[in-house]
Amino acid sequence: MKKHLIAPSVLAANFLELGQEINMVNESSADWFHLDVMDGQFVPNISYGMPIIKHIKRLAKKPLDVHLMIESPEKYLSTFRECGADVITVHMEACTHLHRTIQQIKETGAKAGVALNPHTPVSTLENVIEDLDLVLIMSVNPGFGGQKFIYNTLNKIRAAKEMITVRNAKAVIEVDGGIGLQNAEKVLQAGADVLVAGSSVFKAENPSKAIEALKAVGTDIGKLA
Numbered sequence: 765m766k767k768h769l770i771a772p773s774v775l776a777a778n779f780l781e782l783g784q785e786i787n788m789v790n791e792s793s794a795d796w797f798h799l800d801v802m803d804g805q806f807v808p809n810i811s812y813g814m815p816i817i818k819h820i821k822r823l824a825k826k827p828l829d830v831h832l833m834i835e836s837p838e839k840y841l842s843t844f845r846e847c848g849a850d851v852i853t854v855h856m857e858a859c860t861h862l863h864r865t866i867q868q869i870k871e872t873g874a875k876a877g878v879a880l881n882p883h884t885p886v887s888t889l890e891n892v893i894e895d896l897d898l899v900l901i902m903s904v905n906p907g908f909g910g911q912k913f914i915y916n917t918l919n920k921i922r923a924a925k926e927m928i929t930v931r932n933a934k935a936v937i938e939v940d941g942g943i944g945l946q947n948a949e950k951v952l953q954a955g956a957d958v959l960v961a962g963s964s965v966f967k968a969e970n971p972s973k974a975i976e977a978l979k980a981v982g983t984d985i986g987k988l989a
Contacts, residue, residue, distance in 0.1 A: 768952055769795035770978050771829050771938070772971075773962030774820065775811055782816075785966065786823045792975040796829040796851070798940070798960045801844075803834040806858050807907030814847045821848025829958075831879060831940070833906050834858065838865045845872035853877030853900050853938075856884055866895050877938070881906060882914050886923040896935040898958070899924050903951075904941030913942030918954045925955030945977055952982040 772794050777785040789797060797820065802811040821828060827850035834840070837854040838861075844852055852874045859865045862878065869876035877898030878889060882905055889899060901920050904911035917939065924937050936957035943951065944964035951959065961978055968974035 767979065768956065768982065769936075769958040770975055771796035771798035771958055771960045772965045772975060773798040773800060773940070773960050775800045776962030776966040778966070782819075783823060786820055788971055789975075790823070790825040792972045793979045794826065794965075794975045796827045796958070797824055798829045798831060798962075799849075800831050801834060802907060805835045806855065807833045809907045814843060817844065817847040817849065824848070827851065829853070829938075829960075831877075831900065832858075833879075838868055841865070841868050841874075842872055845874050849874050851875040851877055851898060853879050853898060855879045855881065855906075856888055857881055863892055863895070866892060870895075879906075879940075880920070882917070886920050886927060889924070889927065893927055893931055893933045893935060896933065898938055899928075899935050900938045900940055901956075902941055903939050903943070906941075911942055913947050917941075918950060921951065921954035921956055943978075945981065948978055948981045 772789050774797055800811050802809045804810040828848050829851045830844055830849035831853045835858055837858055852869045854865055856878055866876045875897035877900050878896055879900035881902050903913050903917035928935055937955055938958035939951050939956045940960035943959050943961045965971050965974045
């Protein structure tokens, strides 16, 4: 049985010292880099895009978990894969033809994820759950870091876990938004496999120790990709 994964969210890093921040994650007990791409359309903020991800890939020794908070993500899947994305997650709410988009992600060679905003029920995944490698449940409204965790997320995690189990699907459950030591154990107990942590890692006095503490929470929780 493997431990849960920790994916520090680079959005919360100090971009003036990005190389040092990437090396810190490389040398820590973290498992993935979580990269939030925002377009100012799907969410009310703009973050970074392909050039930054290319530079991160040059230094990163761990997989790049790329979360596309953008309109029409299907137009850019191959480009993000070429930039180094190992996991590409698109939003349910941004995809008119979700099944097709999932298949396009897989054709690039990346793992395919679908994200759900706080208002979107888990039941919307019913017809694609067996095609997914990852389900990303947003525990805040997407677009800005440092928000407070929405506790109804725990019910959504349980619902996703039940769907995956009943359908014998392989998807892991990732949770993003307001994650820290104050709620990590409850999130894991509900069924999460991957914790995205931004402010609680990069704003900590000792980010490596913050990652280590999150990694140490709870007990072994089951299969991981």
